[in-house]
Amino acid sequence: xxxxxxxxxxxxxxxxxxxxxxxxxxxxxxxxxxxxxxxxxxxxxxxxxxxxxxxxxxxxxxxxxxxxxxxxxxxxxxxxxxxxxxxxxxxxxxxxxxxxxxxxxxxxxxxxxxxxxxxxxxxxxxxxxxxxxxxxxxxxxxxxxxxxxxxxxxxxxxxxxxxxxxxxxxxxxxxxxxxxxxxxxxxxxxxxxxxxxxxxxxxxxxxxxxxxxxxxxxxxxxxxxxxxxxxxx
DNA sequence: CAGTGATCATTT
DNA sequence: AAATGATCACTG
Numbered sequence: 462x463x464x465x466x467x468x469x470x471x472x473x474x475x476x477x478x479x480x481x482x483x484x485x486x487x488x489x490x491x492x493x494x495x496x497x498x499x500x501x502x503x504x505x506x507x508x509x510x511x512x513x514x515x516x517x518x519x520x521x522x523x524x525x526x527x528x529x530x531x532x533x534x535x536x537x538x539x540x541x542x543x544x545x546x547x548x549x550x551x552x553x554x555x556x557x558x559x560x561x562x563x564x565x566x567x568x569x570x571x572x573x574x575x576x577x578x579x580x581x582x583x584x585x586x587x588x589x590x591x592x593x594x595x596x597x598x599x600x601x602x603x604x605x606x607x608x609x610x611x612x613x614x615x616x617x618x619x620x621x622x623x624x625x626x627x628x629x630x631x632x633x634x635x636x637x638x639x640x641x642x643x644x645x646x647x648x649x650x651x652x653x654x655x656x657x658x659x660x661x662x663x664x665x666x667x668x669x670x671x672x673x674x675x676x677x678x679x680x681x682x683x684x685x686x687x688x689x690x691x692x693x694x
Numbered sequence: 695c696a697g698t699g700a701t702c703a704t705t706t
Numbered sequence: 707a708a709a710t711g712a713t714c715a716c717t718g
Contacts, residue, residue: 651711
């Protein structure tokens, strides 16, 4: 049984990060919140990113809204993911904003999506709505990098979506496009607007969009890990 | 407004 | 019941 202690600084090595993460396994959000001296919301209607921020804090990620990975030095992105009793994801996973202008010449290999998910520290957490947030248990965190097949799956979807954007078809893209990577609105509300390319190449205003990993995709990642999990948790 | 962290809630 | 489209809080 590992005892979790709040970190004072950013982890300097992957080993240090993974040790901190491993120490969170089995704890409830309520227990972790107490260690962090914060209150657990009764629901997430008004604090949707609460869990992610808590885990960031617990692992020593530097706060702020940077476009880079959470642990840039280590090249690792942190993602909490809500799961059900079978370990299946309950929500899609937000990756990053989609560029809607000046996208000529942009490529998968250097894209924000590719960069963000090169190496992810997944922290699966019970996300069942029938369980009170304070009682939701943290499962075993694990490190993942896309294999060739997964990279190809995402690249294929990404190229399809980016081509539509480049051709001024942004308004025709729905969340139904993309088998593993989808494009959905990502904003504070429906009034938020940003520039994009219209049907005839003109500048139009549209709702900002973000890339999301479908549950089918993250579900396979989780399943692959749980099937080989030797942690005994 | 753009970006971080995501889940909510209406529609299908 | 599941997925899409909408939304919440906070920081530069």
